[in-house]
Amino acid sequence: MTHQPLPPGESNHRLAWPLRRANHEDGGRVFTALGRFVHAAMGLLVTHDWRGSDRLPQTGGVLVVSNHLSYFDAVALGEFLIWSGRWPRYLGKVQLWKTPVVGWLARSCEQIPVDRGSAKAAEVLVTAQGALDDGRCVTMYPEGTLTRDPETWPMTARSGAARLALRSQHPVVPVGQWGANHVIGGTGMGMPRFFPRKRIHVCCGEPIDLSDLRPWVGTEREGEAVRAASVRIMDALTGLVEELRGTPAPRDRWDTRVGARVPQPPARVDEAGSRGPTDPGEV
Structure with a gap:
């Protein structure tokens, strides 16, 4: 997928907009108050490079996919999405719902818990599908965990x-981001490092075309279609991150299962291709 690169700060004018102008959806009382608080705090703590807000559909169900850099992602990405016109419903680890304050906020803001240790983990996709059908903005990290890539590039995706x-x-709209990892780095929940002020870069890309892959759903080739769609999603995100970082990504992509970068499968289903085993359906 190709798109026209956008200049840094192309959507920064939205930072000065009041919430009622930036977002016409009903976020609910708690989510609205939280969004305003986060926006005010971020204005004091970080600087912004926002691009492509106008690419985000303003109505109807939309699946936003993003790379996962840091435990600060949800704040940085959430602020961008809210001021780009949508209230995000994240898929997040169920453990957060058991945490005081955070759990209450997650429930009050209608976020979607994922219990990966349960045999019913895949049922979360049914819940997410319902949210999309209700016109919500559902937000997922396809990698399923913080990137383990040594250079912090997007990894291979889980299948969810x-x-x-x-x-x-x-x-399906890709949103690449960079900079949250400079506030909280690594794979743990460390103390935020706000000083000197960090710059948060976020760029919304064009919707990803999966129209040629959808006819394979429900057939014996669905596993191939899922793998191809996963590659397209991560290719789109990697391209956006390259744009934000100003440097090319490695050709291969880090796979946590082998602890190394690996070549990617085709981003299409070949009519004459092999019928490999289906993906286990990880979220």
Whole structure:
């Protein structure tokens, strides 16, 4: 997928907009108050480079996919999405719902818990599908965890985002981001480092075209379609991150299962291709 690169700060004018102008959706009392608080705090603590806000559909169900850099991602990405016109419903680890304050906020803001240790983990995609059908903005990290890539590039994806994307028929919009990892780095929940002020870069890309892959859903080739969709999603995100970082990514992509970068499978289903085993359906 190709798109026209956008200049830094192309959407920064939205930072000065009041919430009622930036977002016409009903976020609910708690989410609205939280959004305003986060926006005010971020204005004091970080600087912004926002691009492509106008690419985000303003109405109807939309699946936003993003790379996962840091535990600060949800704040940085959430502020961008809210001031770009949508209230995000994240898929997040169920453990957060058991945490005081954070759990209450997650429930009050209608976020979607994922219990990966349960045999019913895949049912979360049914819940997410329902949210999309209700016109919500559902937000997923296709990698399923913080990147382990040594240079912090997007990794290979789990299959959950691709499965939802193929089955839902709703737009799939990539949002690349960089800079949250400079506030909280690594794979743990460390203390935020706000000083000197860090710059948060976020760029919304064009919707990802999966129309040629959707007809394979429900057939014996669905596993291939899911793998191809996963590659397209991560290719789109990697391209956006390259734009934000101003440097090319490695050709291969880090796979946590082998602890190394690996070549990627085709981003399409070949009519004459092999019928490999289906993906296990990880969220």
